[in-house]
Amino acid sequence: MFEKLVSDGVATLVPYPPGKPLDELERELGISGAIKLASNENPLGPSPVAQAAILAAVPHLHRYPDGRGYYLKQKLAGSLGVDMAELVLGNGSNEIIELVVRTFLRPGMGTVFSYPTFLVYEKVVQGAGGTVTRVPLRKFRHDLNAMARVVDGNTRLVFIDNPNNPSGTLLAPADVKSFIEDLPETAIVVLDEAYRDFVRGADLLDPAELLHGRHPVIFLRTFSKAYGLAGLRLGYGLAPAELVDYLDRVRQPFNVNTLAQVAAMAAMDDDDFYRRTREVVWSGLDWLWEKLDEIGLKYHHTQTNFFLIELDRPAEEVTQAMLREGVIIRSMKSYGLEKYIRINIGLPEENERFVKSLRKVLGR
Numbered sequence: 001m002f003e004k005l006v007s008d009g010v011a012t013l014v015p016y017p018p019g020k021p022l023d024e025l026e027r028e029l030g031i032s033g034a035i036k037l038a039s040n041e042n043p044l045g046p047s048p049v050a051q052a053a054i055l056a057a058v059p060h061l062h063r064y065p066d067g068r069g070y071y072l073k074q075k076l077a078g079s080l081g082v083d084m085a086e087l088v089l090g091n092g093s094n095e096i097i098e099l100v101v102r103t104f105l106r107p108g109m110g111t112v113f114s115y116p117t118f119l120v121y122e123k124v125v126q127g128a129g130g131t132v133t134r135v136p137l138r139k140f141r142h143d144l145n146a147m148a149r150v151v152d153g154n155t156r157l158v159f160i161d162n163p164n165n166p167s168g169t170l171l172a173p174a175d176v177k178s179f180i181e182d183l184p185e186t187a188i189v190v191l192d193e194a195y196r197d198f199v200r201g202a203d204l205l206d207p208a209e210l211l212h213g214r215h216p217v218i219f220l221r222t223f224s225k226a227y228g229l230a231g232l233r234l235g236y237g238l239a240p241a242e243l244v245d246y247l248d249r250v251r252q253p254f255n256v257n258t259l260a261q262v263a264a265m266a267a268m269d270d271d272d273f274y275r276r277t278r279e280v281v282w283s284g285l286d287w288l289w290e291k292l293d294e295i296g297l298k299y300h301h302t303q304t305n306f307f308l309i310e311l312d313r314p315a316e317e318v319t320q321a322m323l324r325e326g327v328i329i330r331s332m333k334s335y336g337l338e339k340y341i342r343i344n345i346g347l348p349e350e351n352e353r354f355v356k357s358l359r360k361v362l363g364r
Contacts, residue, residue, distance in 0.1 A: 010127050034326040037354060040165075040195075040306045040344040042228035043280060046263070047273040050229065053266035054259050065261060067253035072261045075268060076236060085241040086211055088248060089256045093194060093220045093235030096247075097159075098124050100218060100237075103250045104188055105130045105156050112151055113159035114142050116166060116335035118192065121159045130156075140167040140300055140308075144179040151187055158183065161192040163199065166335055166342050168302025173205045180215050188216040188243075194235075195304035197226035197274075198281055202303060207238045216243060223260075225305060226277050227267040232260040281305045284345035291355045295364045306344040308332065311362075315341050318361055325357040 066072075069089040077084045090096035097120055105111065107129030113121050115134035122132055133155075135147045142160060151158060163170045180189050196204060210217045219238035224230035234256060237247070267273070285307065292299050298310040311318055315331040318341060322329050332340040343354060358364070 007127075007129055032326075034328060035346060035350045035353060036328040037343040037346050037350065038328045038330040039230075040225060040304070041230055042225060042277055042305075043284075043344075043346045043350065044228060044273065044277055046228040046231075047267040047270040049270040049273065050227070050263040050267040053262045057258055057262045061258060063258070065254050065256060065258040069256055069261055072256075072265055075265050079268065080238070081208060082211065082238060083241065086238055086244055088237040088239065088244045088251065090235045090237065090251075091255050091257075091260075092224065092233040093192065093222045093237070094120055095233075095255060096218075096220055096235055096237045097121065097190070097192075099247050099250055100157065100188070100190055101125055101128045101130065103246050108154075109157075110152070110155040111157045111159065112147055112155055114147070114161075114164065116332075116337065117159065118161050118165045119334065125157070137164070137167060137169075140164075141169045142171055144171070144175060148179060148182055151183055153184060153186065155184070155187045158187055158189045159192065160189065161194065162205075163195045163303040165195070165304070166306070166308060166332060166337070166340075167300060168195075168304040168307050169300075170199060170202055170303040173203050173209075176205055177209065180210065180213075180217060183215060185215055188218060190218045190220065192220040194220065194222045194225060196221065198278065198305045199303045200278075200282055211238065211240055216240065218243060223264050223267065226274060227264070228273070228277070229260065229263055229267060232257070232263055234260040234264050280347070281345045284348065284351050287348070288343075288345070288351055288355070295355075295359060295362070297362075297364075306342055308337070308340050308342050311339045311341065313339065315339055318358075321361040322357055325361065327354055327357045329354070 072089065073084045073087045076087055088096060090099065101124045105125065105128055108131065110131045110133060111125045112133045112135065114137050125132055133150050135143055135150060137143065142164060207219050220235060222235040289299060292309065300308040315338060316333055319329055319331040330342040332342055345351065
C-alpha cells in the first residue's frame with residue numbers, strides 16, 4: 001500500500017534472516033537445553049575482564065557516551081601501530097559498511113563483490129540505489145582476476161571479506177596487494193576482516209602497507225567474534241585519515257555506547273581469554289573434521305571459527321531435523337548453496353552433541 005513512498009531498491013529488499021531467540025525456539029519445539037551453532041559466536045561467552053568493566057561503568061549510564069571514542073581509539077591505535085585519525089568506530093562493523101555506502105556511493109554507481117559472500121553488502125548497496133556485480137567464487141575462493149575484469153570507471157566500492165563468509169577461505173597478502181594496485185584509483189576496496197583472529201598457519205595483511213598508498217582501502221574489524229562482545233555491537237574501520245574524516249561527517253556522534261567502549265578496552269587486555277578462544281576454535285575444528293571423516297561427509301577447511309559441510313540432501317531439511325534435536329545450525333540456502341550447512345565451533349560438549357545429532361538425522 002505504501003510502496004510508492006520508498007525507492008525501488010528498498011521496495012525489493014529481502015530482509016536479513018535473523019534467527020529466532022533461543023527461548024522462543026525451545027518453546028515452539030517443546031524442547032529444552034538447545035545449543036546454538038548458527039551465528040559464528042564465541043562459545044566461551046564474553047571476557048570476564050570485559051564483564052567486570054561493564055559492571056563498573058553501569059553507575060555512569062546517565063551520561064552520554066564519548067562521541068569520539070577517544071580512549072578506545074587511542075588504545076587501538078597503539079595496538080595496531082596506526083594513527084587515531086585512521087580509525088572509525090561503528091555499532092558493529094555492519095554500521096561501518098552502511099557508513100561507507102552512504103558516504104561514497106551515489107545512486108547508479110557500481111559495486112563488486114563475490115558470490116556467495118556476506119549478505120549485508122548487497123542489502124546495503126541495494127537500499128542505497130547502487131548497482132551490484134556478483135563474481136562467483138572459484139573453488140570456494142575469491143576470484144580476484146575475474147573481479148578485476150568487471151571493475152570499471154563507474155565502480156565505486158569493491159567488497160572482499162577475507163576470510164570469506166561462508167567459505168572460510170583466505171587470500172594471500174601478495175594477491176590482495178596486486179589486485180588493489182591494478183584497480184582504478186576511484187574504486188574503494190573494503191577489506192572485511194571480521195574473522196582475522198582465527199587464521200592459523202598463514203600470513204595476514206598488514207594494514208600499514210596499504211593505508212598510505214595511492215589506492216583507497218578500508219579495513220573492517222569487529223569485537224563480536226574473538227572478544228565475545230557480539231551483543232554490544234562494536235566494530236571499527238581502518239582507513240586513510242581523509243576517508244575517515246568523510247565517514248565521521250556521516251556517522252552519528254553517539255553511535256557506540258559506553259558499555260561497548262569500556263568492554264572493548266578491557267577485552268583487549270585479556271590476553272588469556274583471547275588465547276583460550278583461539279585454542280577452543282582450533283582444537284574444535286580439528287576434532288570435528290576427524291569425526292566428519294569417520295561419518296564420510298565432505299567439508300571445507302577454513303580460516304575462521306565456522307565451516308561448510310556438504311550434504312546429499314537439501315540443507316533446509318537437515319536444519320529443521322537438527323532443530324528438533326535441539327541443535328541450531330545454519331542452512332546455506334540463502335547463500336545459494338542448497339545442500340550445504342554451516343556451523344560455528346562450540347564448546348567440546350556442544351561439538352559432541354552436534355556430531356551425535358547429525359549422525360542420527362542422516363542415518364549414519
